[in-house]
Amino acid sequence: MTAATIAPPTAPPATGKPRRAGWAAKLVPYWLVLPGWLWLAVFFIVPTVIMLSVSTMTGDIEAGFKQTFHWSTYTDAWSTYSVQFIRSLEYGAIATLLCILIGYPVAYWIAFRGGAHKSSLLFLLLLPFFVSFVIRTQSWNFMLSDNGMVLSRLRGWGVVSSHFHILQSSTAVVGGLTYNFLPFMVLPIYVALERVDPALLEASADLYASKFTALRKVVFPLSLPGVFAGVLLTFVPVAADYVNSSILGGPKTTMIGNIIQTQYFTNLNYPVAAALSFILMAILLVGVFLYARLLGTDDVLDAAAA
Amino acid sequence: MASVTSQVLRAPEPTEPAKPKRRSARRVSGRWLLPAWGWLVIAWLCAPIIVMIVFGFNNTTGKFNIRWQGFTLRNYRNVFGIDGLTNALENSLGIAAISTVLATILGTFLGMALGRYRFRGSGSVTLLLFANIAAPEVVLGAAMLSMFLTLGVPRGYLTIVLAHVMFSLAYVAVTVRARMVGLDPSMEEAARDLGAGPVTTFFKVTLPIIMPGVLAGALLAFALSIDDYIITSFNSGNTVTFPLYVFGASRTGVPPQVNVMGTLIFMFGVLVAIFGALSSRRKRV
Numbered sequence: 391m392t393a394a395t396i397a398p399p400t401a402p403p404a405t406g407k408p409r410r411a412g413w414a415a416k417l418v419p420y421w422l423v424l425p426g427w428l429w430l431a432v433f434f435i436v437p438t439v440i441m442l443s444v445s446t447m448t449g450d451i452e453a454g455f456k457q458t459f460h461w462s463t464y465t466d467a468w469s470t471y472s473v474q475f476i477r478s479l480e481y482g483a484i485a486t487l488l489c490i491l492i493g494y495p496v497a498y499w500i501a502f503r504g505g506a507h508k509s510s511l512l513f514l515l516l517l518p519f520f521v522s523f524v525i526r527t528q529s530w531n532f533m534l535s536d537n538g539m540v541l542s543r544l545r546g547w548g549v550v551s552s553h554f555h556i557l558q559s560s561t562a563v564v565g566g567l568t569y570n571f572l573p574f575m576v577l578p579i580y581v582a583l584e585r586v587d588p589a590l591l592e593a594s595a596d597l598y599a600s601k602f603t604a605l606r607k608v609v610f611p612l613s614l615p616g617v618f619a620g621v622l623l624t625f626v627p628v629a630a631d632y633v634n635s636s637i638l639g640g641p642k643t644t645m646i647g648n649i650i651q652t653q654y655f656t657n658l659n660y661p662v663a664a665a666l667s668f669i670l671m672a673i674l675l676v677g678v679f680l681y682a683r684l685l686g687t688d689d690v691l692d693a694a695a696a
Numbered sequence: 697m698a699s700v701t702s703q704v705l706r707a708p709e710p711t712e713p714a715k716p717k718r719r720s721a722r723r724v725s726g727r728w729l730l731p732a733w734g735w736l737v738i739a740w741l742c743a744p745i746i747v748m749i750v751f752g753f754n755n756t757t758g759k760f761n762i763r764w765q766g767f768t769l770r771n772y773r774n775v776f777g778i779d780g781l782t783n784a785l786e787n788s789l790g791i792a793a794i795s796t797v798l799a800t801i802l803g804t805f806l807g808m809a810l811g812r813y814r815f816r817g818s819g820s821v822t823l824l825l826f827a828n829i830a831a832p833e834v835v836l837g838a839a840m841l842s843m844f845l846t847l848g849v850p851r852g853y854l855t856i857v858l859a860h861v862m863f864s865l866a867y868v869a870v871t872v873r874a875r876m877v878g879l880d881p882s883m884e885e886a887a888r889d890l891g892a893g894p895v896t897t898f899f900k901v902t903l904p905i906i907m908p909g910v911l912a913g914a915l916l917a918f919a920l921s922i923d924d925y926i927i928t929s930f931n932s933g934n935t936v937t938f939p940l941y942v943f944g945a946s947r948t949g950v951p952p953q954v955n956v957m958g959t960l961i962f963m964f965g966v967l968v969a970i971f972g973a974l975s976s977r978r979k980r981v
Contacts, residue, residue: 418809418813418894419809419812419813419815419818420809420815422805422806422808422809422813423805423806423809423810423817423818423821425801425802425805426802426803426805426806426865426869427806427821427824429802429861429862429865430824430825430828430862430865430866433840433843433858433859433861433862434824434828434831434836434839434862435824436843437839437840437842437843438835438839440839440842440843440846441838441839441842441843443846444842444845444846492737493737495730495733495734496733496734496737496738498730499730499731499733499734500734503730503731509973511734511738513969513973514738514741514742515737515738515741517741517742517745517966518741518742518744518745519919519923519965520745520961520962520965520966520969521744521745521748521958521961521962522922522923522938522939522942522958522961523923523925523939524925524939524942524943524946525744525748525939525942525954525958526744526745526748528942528943528946528950529743529744529745529747529748530744531946532747532751532762532950533743533744533747535762537762537763538762539747569740569741569744572737572741573741622830626830626832627832627833629832630832630833630834630835631926632834632926633925633926633943636943637943637946646834647832647834647926650834650838651834651929651930654838654841654930660842660845663838664838664842667834667835667838667839668835670832670834670835671831671832671835674830674831674832675827675830675831678830682826682830
């Protein structure tokens with residue numbers, strides 16, 4: 391690697407002026423990267439290291455916390471809160487799966503049948519993003535509450551009994567999570583489907599494939615990168631979310647995010663909170679990196695940006 | 697958790713009984729099944745927005761905005777009637793403005809470097825951005841809080857800005873990088889051959905070309921900042937932002953002014969988006 395060579399998009403052989411690539415020019419990319427890198431180092435890397443160090447401290451808020459390399463905080467935290475950890479991963483998995491099932495047909499519809507209205511339909515799909523995440527979730531709480539517009543009407547029609555509640559159930563939380571993150575699934579799938587060459591469909595029709603066979607054997611495999619990117623964009627934030635379980639859920643739907651928040655702000659037990667955050671990050675990031683390694687980091691980043 | 701799955705699937709499903717009567721029946725149903733599903737999902741996505749807008753016009757008495765009590769414009773005349781809420785909105789707008797400017801500058805430089813140059817360590821920078829985007833928000837917030845607690849930094853407006861720049865600059869960088877990769881380097885070389893210095897080249901050639909990417913990144917950063925609840929809640933101290941106010945109010949009762957402000961922000965965002973789409977279309981023609 392001979393540092394700072396300009397990388398043209400078509401990458402012709404690097405015959406480019408070796409005269410000009412003096413010391414100053416070689417340093418240009420480093421100067422460009424430096425400010426942003428420093429910001430991330432100070433407010434992302436250093437805090438993570440400090441959190442790791444806090445997680446092995448012992449003590450309490452009155453006397454202060456001392457570093458004692460008390461690693462068993464991790465095993466204690468895991469055994470105490472494994473229920474919430476597993477629940478979070480479970481909700482994440484179910485909501486992600488529901489996003490695929492609900493979102494894939496929508497992406498397919500817009501990509502192949504959208505015609506001239508593709509961008510308008512995508513715009514409608516993105517409308518929720520113009521309303522605050524918390525307001526949207528709160529709006530569901532309002533609609534689904536026991537005296538809210540949905541349940542009181544259903545009760546009036548005699549569809550449900552007066553003991554039927556939606557809020558505070560795992561249904562409400564998973565439903566809210568699916569609702570909030572659905573567009574993150576539809577968009578990458580749409581982008582992948584959009585790239586499918588229609589000539590491939592014609593070719594499969596010429597080879598006597600039925601529409602369904604063409605979908606199964608040609609379109610679906612080609613859209614898999616989009617599905618993978620969508621899974622990445624939904625699973626991690628869903629599993630770590632606590633807004634939905636706070637607003638739509640109850641004591642039986644507590645997710646690990648709620649626990650971390652309570653440990654920091656109510657129990658003031660920073661080591662346990664830090665250990666829980668670290669376990670969560672380890673589970674999710676290790677999963678994500680293995681997943682991205684499998685698929686290529688740049689591909690996933692690009693899909694995420696698209 | 698099979699029960700959860702089956703209950704959640706209550707999402708309106710177009711019930712289409714199999715009709716093998718006519719040969720074309722399946723094809724006909726296939727023709728409208730997909731659009732019907734698509735429109736249902738769009739309706740589902742938009743339902744909370746419609747409710748929010750409608751209940752901004754609700755003539756509520758008392759603190760709760762739950763039952764429809766008739767149409768009024770009072771809430772619009774009285775948008776800034778709740779001091780805490782007004783203050784929260786001001787905080788959100790101020791924080792979003794400051795952090796957008798900072799994140800856009802830092803992210804644009806990062807994106808330019810990654811999209812244009814091959815340099816030692818570029819892989820690790822990409823990995824850092826990826827980790828930053830992929831890390832769960834709770835963890836980002838908790839890590840910053842750990843640092844501020846350990847160093848005894850008081851949390852408030854400033855720490856929220858620091859956090860918002862931290863989580864949005866990677867998005868700007870990725871957006872700008874995508875634009876940069878498609879840029880023809882001969883343009884900049886031509887500018888240099890004509891005697892322009894690196895600064896002049898940047899402002900007169902590079903920046904105008906990557907401007908759509910920079911603007912898209914800036915809009916994204918603004919939207920992320922104004923909407924953020926999780927990371928903000930960890931680093932806010934006593935400062936309240938708009939999402940924090942709404943979250944707090946969701947326990948006691950959300951005043952209709954929240955709906956009004958939500959509606960106004962929504963309208964503003966939609967208008968900006970439509971204007972942007974129209975102007976870019978005009979340019980292309």
